[in-house]
Amino acid sequence: MPLDRRLIQNFEWRIVLTAFLLAGLGILSIYTATATATLPLKQHLYLRQATWFAVGAVFLLVAVTINYRTAGRFAYLFYGLAILSLLLVPFFGRVGLGAQRWIKLGFVAFQPSEVAKLALVLCLARYFEDRKERLTALRTMGGAALLTLLPALLVVRQPDLGTALILLSAGIALMLLVGLRLRVAVPVGVGLLALAPIVWTFLKAYQKRRLLVFLNPNLDPLGAGYHVAQSKIAVGSGELWGRGFMAATQSQLNFLPENHTDFIFAVLAEQWGFVGSVAALGLFCLLITRGLEVSMEAKDLLGSLMAFGITATIGLQALVNVGMVLGIMPVVGIPLPLLSYGGSSMVMTLTAIGLLLNIRMRRFLY
């Protein structure tokens, strides 16, 4: 197929630039957060993250070149594989940080729950596209709910409450977008809330504790409470202009545990202050609004839903993570897309962004 000139014309450079800027900021923050780390293994994390960024960029390129309708055609297969890998985690999974989340493939370990996020979005987009004549039918919505619940339940068992909540939210967002009526959504929501006590029994002790700590931070000053207290000190002491590169004592001196993963935003906020934090938030805003625009301009339901799902997943994670670091949302363990340390998250996010570009490029083709 000869390359259509309009494809190049419609390539959305701003999205790529924003994503790469955020990833660069992430690598820099990981470098400063781990420069004085006690474990030799951790001192090289920024190099590993840079490697993952390079791998992710290749995936992005591949995702750009393959027509998103082709991706839609394989959506169910992709979803099936994601579910299968989630099912395999308890058997072949590697245990880390008290949970079993990784599967080892040769010399790389990947996190099936990260793959599940993109798989769910693609699968739901395809599912609604197939049923566009009866989108709001109860049957359709019920099916979508089941498709969402399956990976969410498998992920919550790992246990990874944060990712499970993201999966649920992404599913619900897509359902609302295609027209789930509030008069249906509200009773279902109330029903689900009634199920909360059952879900509560499934949660691990530390997850319950984190939710309780959110309600009362003084409950656990050593665990989750300590995270939030230290995170607030780190962010707050950044003041307007920040303490400067490599001068962030709170996040660098290991006062803040897990600073290179879920709390990376605190490292950034302490170093670059209010100005830097707002700039980073601005980049995320740009990414989200551009993503939503792609969704609005897409020429078919599949593209529109895919773009929306991808944007919603990235946006939700970003906003919830920052809220968590700032102490206004519970600490549920959600990585900050593109910034937090983690190979699976980086590669999957960049792949998703590739798809987003892909949808935008082909908006004139149908």
Add this chain to the structure above:
Amino acid sequence: MTAWHTLNPAPAIQRRVGRLILVVTAVVVVLVLRLWHLQVLEGDRYVAMARHNRLRLRLVEAPRGILYDRYGQILVDNRPSFDVYLVPEDVTEPERTTARLADLLGMPAEQVAEKLAAGRIRPFTPLLLKAGVPERTMVALEERKLDLPGVGLRVHPIRAYPAGSLAAHLLGYVSEVNQAQLAREEFRDFAPGEPFGQAGVERRFDAFIRGIDGGEQIEVDVLGRITRLVDRTEPQAGFNLVLTIDRRLQDAAEKAFAGKNGAVVAMDPRSGEILAWVSNPAYDPSVFTQRISVEEWETLANDPRHPLQNRPLQGQYPPGSIFKLVVAAAALESGIITPSTPIDCPASITLGNFTFEDWKREGRGVMDLRRAIAESCNTYFYQVALKTGIEPIAEMAREFGLGGELGLGFGDESRGLVPTPAWKQQVTGEPWYPGNTLNTAIGQGMVLATPLQVLTMVSAIANGGALYKPWVVKRVESWQGEVVEEYGPEVLRRVRVSPETLRILREGMWAVVNDEQGTGQRARIPWIEVAGKTGTAQVVRKQLGQDRRGPKDHGWFVAYAPAHSPEVAVIVLAEHAGFGSAAAAPVARAVLEAAFPLPTVEVPRERRPVAPAVRQPTAPLPSPEPVFGD
């Protein structure tokens, strides 16, 4: 109806997405306001908090679980160790502090200064200066604490071994995770200096034994002195293990085997439970509890006697005449011989240009299988093996668990070796010669087995054909005594050998100990019937005739009792100790005597003699010494 089925779905999605952009904007505004609040409005406060009010997390190490024997006797416990730490950032007068510490701890001042300088890279992280200081030093330091800012004292539990090096190879030892381990992914949750079970049960069950560390959140002032304990989470002690080991048998085995090198293992043949486990020379596990120096480690690791080797599991030896049981089983099962087939037992037989000798210089005449086993006639088994052929013998050996792992679950288990023509061709490029079959028939040549394999094999013969997986942990218990995990016997397989064949083997083993000419008479116990089999594994150098005065042969003895309903099986391998009958059989007897102590006879009360001491004195006894004072 939504507009999605029309060609232009834009209006509906645009409306909804448009609304969403509003929501996103609202959330972002909230986040920015929160940032403004934290960083601009309250920034000063947080900067002050960061500078002065230093919250520190201090680890409170969880004690490891206790290891008990099967009857609840403590094998491994914990005791407190007093450690001295430095927080480099808080040391205000380095020279004075260094001098005082050197004096109090009896360390060279340069060493203290060196450590302090090295710790400057991580100024807030407590740095271990000296572990395991005596209690009085601790008190002295405590008294001078105000003069020594930055010096911290900590008590933490370390392993204690009330029984010394008892069963050291089975229990294993605990030491800090090393640098090489920390670099591995599976240790990503470990911090440097954390204790970790490095061998044996301590390693295999580390996740159960280690417990969950607690922590203290403390507030320190500018000098690093603790001003307030903000909160404390109690550590959760690790789970206790109840092992299958029987302390009495273990003690008896260690005592009887003292001074010898090799292995002694006792097992319950009805379940595969390990009752005793000796590997000599042993090491003292307590040397690992404090940080072991490089020299100490190298001395242990490079000791030519290999004290770190877990011989029952990792030592591979030719099984010697014990292998004749395998040959007998293979011959009986393939119908080559019957128990009563008469075969001559000459002093030697000739095959081609080679002469294969019996271990007795004079011929012993025609005998049946029972006598051949009892007297361990080599030439009898040479002839039987030649008739049977190597393949059925090798197959029988594997059937009994030789040449493969038993799956004990810890340590690097050796597989041993069951040689076959195909194996030999592949490894040496040479064909199999009949001479190889002859050597194999008496457990010499290329065949290798671990003591644990031989014990498991004989246990299967004793119990009527079940090959049990050996196991050492009965239960995992919480400190409240709740059972967390429970383990039980696991049959690896039922050996494909007829009950009749097994019965004949047992009869032969009974005769080894109880017949007039039996080779295992030294294992006889008057009050309990013992069955067994001797073995002598020739050491290669001597076999080649290069050095007649070289190291002596390895002596084997395997036994079980009571012979007719076996409850305990024992294997003894004594390295370079000569004949199994002399070197190993007495050790097995000692273990069995501990397992089955001489029964004491109950005498009715009225027939018991009245001991003089019990008699009531009729008058007050005169004082032996004059009473002074009052």
